[in-house]
Structures are given as structure tokens and as C-alpha cells.
Amino acid sequence: QKEVEQNSGPLSVPEGAIASLNCTYSDRGSQSFFWYRQYSGKSPELIMSIYSNGDKEDGRFTAQLNKASQYVSLLIRDSQPSDSATYLCAAQGAQKLVFGQGTRLTINP
Amino acid sequence: DTGVSQDPRHKITKRGQNVTFRCDPISEHNRLYWYRQTLGQGPEFLTYFQNEAQLEKSRLLSDRFSAERPKGSFSTLEIQRTEQGDSAMYLCASSYTASEQYFGPGTRLTVT
Numbered sequence: 001q002k003e004v005e006q007n008s009g010p011l012s013v014p015e016g017a018i019a020s021l022n023c024t025y026s027d028r029g030s031q032s033f034f035w036y037r038q039y040s041g042k043s044p045e046l047i048m049s050i051y052s053n054g055d056k057e058d059g060r061f062t063a064q065l066n067k068a069s070q071y072v073s074l075l076i077r078d079s080q081p082s083d084s085a086t087y088l089c090a091a092q093g094a095q096k097l098v099f100g101q102g103t104r105l106t107i108n109p
Numbered sequence: 110d111t112g113v114s115q116d117p118r119h120k121i122t123k124r125g126q127n128v129t130f131r132c133d134p135i136s137e138h139n140r141l142y143w144y145r146q147t148l149g150q151g152p153e154f155l156t157y158f159q160n161e162a163q164l165e166k167s168r169l170l171s172d173r174f175s176a177e178r179p180k181g182s183f184s185t186l187e188i189q190r191t192e193q194g195d196s197a198m199y200l201c202a203s204s205y206t207a208s209e210q211y212f213g214p215g216t217r218l219t220v221t
Contacts, residue, residue: 099151
């Protein structure tokens with residue numbers, strides 16, 4: 001079992017709709033969780049961090065964390081073609097980040 | 110405020126050669142991390158520095174790999190006797206506290 005698991009996709013969402021990305025993790029010692037966006041050929045870009053149970057909103061992005069279920073999600077509202085990318089979920093215990101393999105998201109105009 | 114920078118951005122080398130990559134973190138960040146990413150996978154942790162001290166190394170970091178961070182500023186990652194399996198994107202990240210890590214543009218290594 002991988003430490004952080006994501007559906008690799010591809011996930012196709014029409015423009016203007018809500019994109020929902022999910023992630024599960026196995027290490028209950030993980031305290032911090034992050035979502036990174038990665039365009040093809042580029043490096044990961046931090047878009048959201050979440051540290052406690054519940055929802056955290058930042059613009060069109062909402063991160064959700066449920067530590068009891070070991071589940072993290074990212075919602076993207078009013079999806080735009082520029083949101084098309086691979087989204088990486090990461091869990092942090094002590095120092096290092098443990099990443100999932102990423103979910104490829106395509107927003108269709 | 111400049112972000113994390115890495116040099117070179119691309120490196121093509123022949124099997125058996127040594128290569129060295131450099132990372133300059135965000136200036137006030139005292140933590141520096143190296144990751145490796147292959148196609149279709151998420152980044153994998155290699156090693157971590159707090160100031161000049163190397164505090165954690167992954168099992169992925171074989172004895173052909175060495176990393177340094179003299180004076181707690183920039184860091185170098187050297188790969189000796191490169192193998193084709195070393196072909197990957199090498200990513201450097203830095204952070205101020207033990208939380209949000211910001212990545213540089215990466216160095217893409219191709220071993221022929």
C-alpha cells in the first residue's frame with residue numbers, strides 16, 4: 001500500500017463546473033497536508049495547505065481534511081481551462097513530504 | 110523576493126560520468142530539501158538539510174549520491190558514475206519552518 005494514494009485520472013470536467021480531487025494517506029502520524037499543481041514539464045507549485053480537520057477556502061479552491069478517515073480533498077470551483085494540470089497531494093510527518101502520484105485534470109471548454 | 114533557483118535546468122550526460130547540481134533556496138529559508146521525480150510519479154524525497162546539517166537521507170540516496178550545504182546557504186547534489194536509471198527531474202525545495210515547501214524549477218537529467 002502506498003503511503004499517499006490518488007486516482008491518477010485523467011479527470012475531465014467541463015469549464016465552469018466543480019472539480020473534485022481526492023487523496024488518502026496511511027500514516028496517522030501525518031500532521032500537515034498540501035496540494036500542489038504541476039503543469040507539464042514544470043515543477044510543483046503550492047496552492048493549498050491544511051493542518052486541521054474541516055474546510056479551508058482560498059479563492060476558488062477549498063481543501064478538506066478528515067483525519068479520522070485519513071482523507072484529504074481539493075475542490076476547484078468555476079473550473080477554468082488554465083486549471084488543467086496534474087494535482088499532487090502531499091502529507092508531511094516530521095520534515096519530508098510524501099507525495100501521491102498525482103491526478104491529471106483536464107478542463108474542457 | 111526571488112524564489113528557489115536551480116542550475117543547470119537541463120543536463121545531458123553519458124553513463125558513468127559525474128554530475129553536480131546546485132540549488133539556491135529562498136534567502137530567509139533555513140530548511141532545504143532534494144526530491145527526485147520520474148515521469149508519471151510524484152516527487153520522492155532524497156535528503157533534507159536544516160542550516161548546514163544534513164538531518165535525513167532516503168534509502169533512495171545510494172552511495173553514488175552526495176549532497177552538501179556549506180554555510181547553510183546554497184546546496185549541491187552530486188551523482189557519481191551516473192546510470193540510465195538516474196534520469197529524472199531533480200527538484201529542490203526550501204521552507205522557513207517545518208511546513209510549506211516551495212519548489213525550484215528543477216534540473217532535468219538525461220543519462221545516455
